[in-house]
Amino acid sequence: MSGQRFLVRKAAVLGAGVMGAQIAAHLVNANIETLLFELPGDAGNPNANVIKAVEKLKKQEPAPLSVKTKAACIQAANYEQYLELLKDCDLVIEAIAERMDWKRDLYVKVAPHLGEHTIFASNTSGLSINQLAEAFPETLRHRFCGIHFFNPPRYMHLVELIPCQTSDGGMLDHLEEFLVTNLGKGVIRAKDTPNFIANRIGVFSLLATMHHGRAFDFGFDMVDALTGSLIGRPKSATFRTADVVGLDTLAHVINTMRDTLPDDPWHRYFAAPDWLQGLIQAGALGEKVKRGVYQKIKNEIHVFDLAAQTYRLSAAEVDEDLKRLLKYSSPAEKFAALRNSQEPQAQFLWSIFRDLFHYCAVQLETIADNARDLDLAVRWGFGWNQGPFEIWQAAGWKQIAGWIQEDIAAGKSMSLAPLPQWVMTIADSESPGVHSAQGSFAPASGKPQLRSTLPVYQRQLFPDRLIGESAVYGETIFETDAVRLWHTGDRIAILSFKSKMHTIGIDVLEGVQQAIKEAEQNWRALVIWQTEPPFSAGANLQKATEKPKADAQQSGVPVAPPAPPKPPTAFQSFLKKLRKSTQETVLHVARELDLADVLMAKKLAEVEGMIKQFQQTSQRLRYSMIPTVAAVDGLALGGGCEFVMHCDRAVATLESYIGLVETGVGLLPAGGGCKEFAMRAAQNAKDGDPFSQLKYYFQTVAMAELGKSAEQAKELGYLRSADTVVMHRFELLHVAKAQALALAEAGYRPPLRMREIPVAGNTGIATIQSQLVNMREGGFISEHDNLIANKVAHVMCGGDLTPGSLVDEDWFLELERAAFMELLATEKTQARIEYTLKTGKPLRN
Template sequence: MSKDFRIRKVAVLGAGVMGAQIAAHLVNANIPTLLFDLPAKEGEPNGVVNKALEGLKKLEPAPLSSPSRVSYIAAANYDQHLDKLRDCDLVIEAIAERMDWKSDLYRKVAHHLNEHAIFASNTSGLSINQLAQAFPENLRHRFCGIHFFNPPRYMHLVELIPSAQTEAALLDSLEAFLVSGLGKGVVRAKDTPNFIANRIGVFSLLATLHHAQRLGLGFDTVDALTGRYLGRPKSATLRTLDVVGLDIFAHVVGTMRDNLLDDPWHRYFAVPDWLDGLVAQGALGQKSKRGVYQKIGKEIHVLDLHTGQYRLSHGEVDDTVKAILRERDWGKKLHELRNNAHPQAQFVWSVFRDLFHYCGVHLPRIADNARDLDLAVRWGFGWDSGPFEIWQAAGWQRITGWLEEERAHGKTMSDAPLPKWAIDPERTGVHGAQGSYSPRTGADQPRAQLSVYRRQEFPDRLLGEEARYGETIFENDSVRLWHGDDDIAILSFRSKMHVIGDEVLDSIQRAVAEAEANWRGLVIWQTEPPFSAGANLLQLMQGVRPQTEEGGLFGKLAQAAERVKYTVAGGGGIGGVLNAAIGNVPEVEAVVAKFQQTTQRIKYAQVPVIAAVDGLALGGGCEIIMHAARVVASLESYIGLVEVGVGLLPAGGGCKEAAQRASQEARAITTNGNANDPFPFLKRYFQNIAMGEVAKSAELAREMGYLRHGDRIVMNRFEVLHVAKQELRALTATDYRPPLPPAQIQVAGRTGIATLQMAMVNMLEGGFISEHDYRVGLAVAETLCGGDVDAGSLVDEQWLLDLERRNFMALLATEKTQARIEHMLKNGKALRN
């Protein structure tokens, strides 16, 4: 990015679904944004935009990282506010996909732009060169296409499409902004109809519809076959069309039909009659509450083409076909599908065969290399693997031979021959260590060398690209401690979902000691998300390291739960029976304390420990990050203390940290020289913990108190490790010292407990919570408020840690908590008992 390139303010033209959500993501990235639309015909002139802004707060998944972000979007209309465009460095047009409407708007706004502004169209498939003709010639060098995918916050892909006159340096700077500023994966696309992702993705959808009709498969069966079994989103095919909008899909198909007249597959570029009929009825999918699917009460119904009516959706997959689809080896999977006569197997094979065929023929026309095509499809449609990756993984020559054989027998959707490069007998694939094949050069093309990509030590890799995660310092079955070409140690978990068990805790403590002795600091970072799904519940119930006498950390907890019988004393709450409940098994307290010792070790390490977070950080994972010297989290990090879901409370220092932070927040605001009561600040933490609330963005995690003001939020998940290392270096540059243990933590005491208990009694009597929910909530309240002490009492960390541990053990001893844990292990969801 050039030194003088700055995006200070952005305007989005068009407050429809895409325009409003693009504006939302811009403010997620702290960029002030103007959102324009036509003036309202009646009332407030900005009424159209204001309605769109209200709609943003209600959409799911949420386009805003926090509802409060909407205040950074300013409403504007074309009649009154075009002069405000002069303050904008980037203007994104996102109105309806009509060339005449877009051209009229360009002519209207062009003379209001400043001379350095970039103007970009969010068109999903119209010609960028043709659109550029509506711009004054002296501005065309600053015009291009920026195609976001829906929903813009969550879909990683942005296609960047230059016109013939777009300035090359501008594209480089814009790509850097999109990658680092907005967290996107950018693919440079050629100016061809529907560009890359929609061209391939829409063809795949059309091929799917074609073969489903040919083989007589119901829509729910199609979705059952083409979702997670194939490494694609759960929404699969028809549900995806409902989410996108059947009218939008029909429009994109129409663009292909009208502009790709010489495409060998042109006769398939038409939507089926049934889809046209739904659009005509206004049944457009999710936005109109009816499309291919319709929710009736709590049941999902699907359109049945044989009757023209909706029926209950079941989507059954043949057991033999299901076994094939579960095969992880693509070569075996496609071989068995091809050789299985069942219509479902033939359907899946046929869709893949024709998709490979289409990609092979059209790669030179639509993309610079195979990598751009595969990443565009993966990032734009949410596939785990791109078409060329699957072709290569299944055996390039074998798939090519099958494809050519079936093409010769008229089985393929087109008889277009594969290009010479694809049928080269020496070819084993298109992706390798040196790059991806480019038909234009006839050689492998490496990744882009822009400086912004140096922030991605481990970018999203393709088949054939190996990630070398540095040199090992130590490793075991649960973790690996390693380093790159610098003086920072990195700890990565190996457990499934990066859950925290006995060996992980031991390894964390060992890693901290190693970092203190030999490294600048320690970063806890996972090579793949999530950060951590929390404690290992299976160990909690069954024990770990059965070869040892003790049965391991969580083995002791499970044994204790069998032996300790917990009853609530006559109406007075939890406090009085804790010691009796746990007193028989003092050795268990020492084992529970291991988690607390580990998080305290992180907090008071002599070198900074940085938590680099992406994805889930739940329960114990959240407790680890709460004790880190600094957290660097991707925007799409989902953070929370969720132990109540299994009838427990956070006992790895999470409650202690919440109480301490509430006390610090109270002390930061003094009245007449006296620290404020911590209770008003504590209520937020109590609600979050007692309700098991999960922050659905790193921004919300900061508002909920799981992240601190000084913790960093990174837009691009592939930059988290880089920023974490930079944070660590900044801390050590000022001669890092760990925080001093707080001598005094002011707690809310009995008064706080009573107030929270009163609120829970009301919820219990109103039927909003169960008796066991009440018991768990009371344990949380007692721990956060510091126990049976006067309001305003001063305690230390160990006092709160002891409360955590005792309350955790008491809850673990109850049959209902044990039932909740077992239910979670068996069903993957919380039990309400």
């Protein structure tokens, strides 16, 4: 098999439970035809169980599907009628419940129906792959392995790939390449040990946190306040994460460790606490039943109180002294302060870190090939900013190792197991630490091990880095305080912003124009790509005052922002949602516009000048003499979205959140976004009437609609059908450069300017206004909401002209500027912006 190219034309997932259905969803996100199997349903519809699971996918948040229409691409099947379809599947993933006997019985049933080259993989979170393989015919075992997705599969970057003793090496390489490029995953090869790498370390960390939380008599909410974003972990911290995973699932994983790791020096801690068993018995299984460690009552979060055996209001507060301590710039000083502090909260944090470091050091040789695999598995699987060894190395390897030894000797650690000899050997080396430019420490050889040499990783020009690894972002062409233009030796110029959140101010606009001029003279194409997400959080109308940042290390898995409003199904639905803009989206816009000082100083003329320069820059991107490509990852809001819309091509990761969201703070898009939608409506007009398409674009802009994926951004019109969606974020630059080069090789010429654009005119405006009047009188929108929507309609319909009148692009740009400034000058828009900046909440005035 190693000499053949591995193509997945069709896949099947066995099991339509929570994980199985979501794995199927992600396969169709990647445009892979997918069968989803489950036990037969009722007599009337044998596929009822699968159909129910697929319908549930459409309602889940965060959304497993990139767009809801993808659900129709999942083909329902059951084991009684459709097993013969498996012969046409290149990949079959088993994802039924974590029961060894159930899985083995299923393997016996489906094995005779597999195709000649089908790869069969078990999505198990910790069962032995070699024991599972025993249920397979011996002649098929070379095509069997473990493949462990993390929940939710669309968003969590990690997939652990676990071979059995007979797995074909070429098969594993092919599968890894497929998982990386086609599904966008970070693949870690794990050994066949209980719970593999990420769950082994992550669950131990959770157990250690539970243990020390009880020892310090902290409530669950206090533990979470201490173990979330404060220490570089997700906001869900410890017990909220347990609720998301499911308390029953967590208990199962803990019991797996108890039953399969009798010789582990920490074995006595591998037991589900009584309180956990009690909640499970009471049916409080976590988020899936809306009650677990936490429960939302009305609009308040309550937490289970162990002493009272009931729920109370969650109200934990972290000591201010500890907050200041954790802000120390030096990790070494921070950890020294934690260890030496007499305050319980600081002692608690030192204790959980110490025992985590100790456990990782002792178990590394058993569970992973090298320290890199362990750190990346924890980062990608649990969303930590840094892995355990990274944190240890940053805090001073030798210092931390010495303290761990002292605490072991004093009986303070959870286990008396000694640190492995390699820990102290590294501590006494010239550059103490497990990660370096030469690779990451591998216990088997006692030497650094380089990254995988599989061809797929050559596509990752700047992969996710660990502490100790450096990345030089090419050779600089020119650099200012706001931007850097650089290249990697192939005549493609790459532009990166240096502003906070890559916002766009005067200095960035000047940098973009300078980059275009330079690229036209000396380079074949221009790619806009940021060294870390987001692409751009939008325009910043205040001159940048913060110190520019240097290229920063990428920080791991991007977390999907909170779900924005859902796409409207009808005009009435849209208007109702107009006054309920997503709070998070509004806050992003308000913060990144940063208008407070400008408004107080009444420097509206300066703002208008910047808006005009913004429009000119957008037009330069559109009509430059070299191809321009926007490489988008993460947020592309407001002005960032307008840059994307004006480049010749966009290449966006699936997890890109793109939208014109200015109406959320009482403004409208004025960097060419309204103009661009008006032009697209005219180009796609049916029977010469642009309003047929424009009304949908109007809804998108007026309700500040944000695409929750690159695919949805296509549906909303922010991305075009020709734009490319990339599944793996670290392959983004490679693909964007290839797109730019393809345009250049084709003899690129900029598009001709549209000088005769038909407008929807006053009839289009009147149609929208009639609906707005009804909603205003019905109390669904405020007077100011009505004004904003009318301004958007006026601009996008081309003003008070006869329908079908022909105008040019400058006409729309002038309308944009005028409407933006009129709204900015109103007291209510100013009040909205200032209120949101102060409170973080939207104002409906």
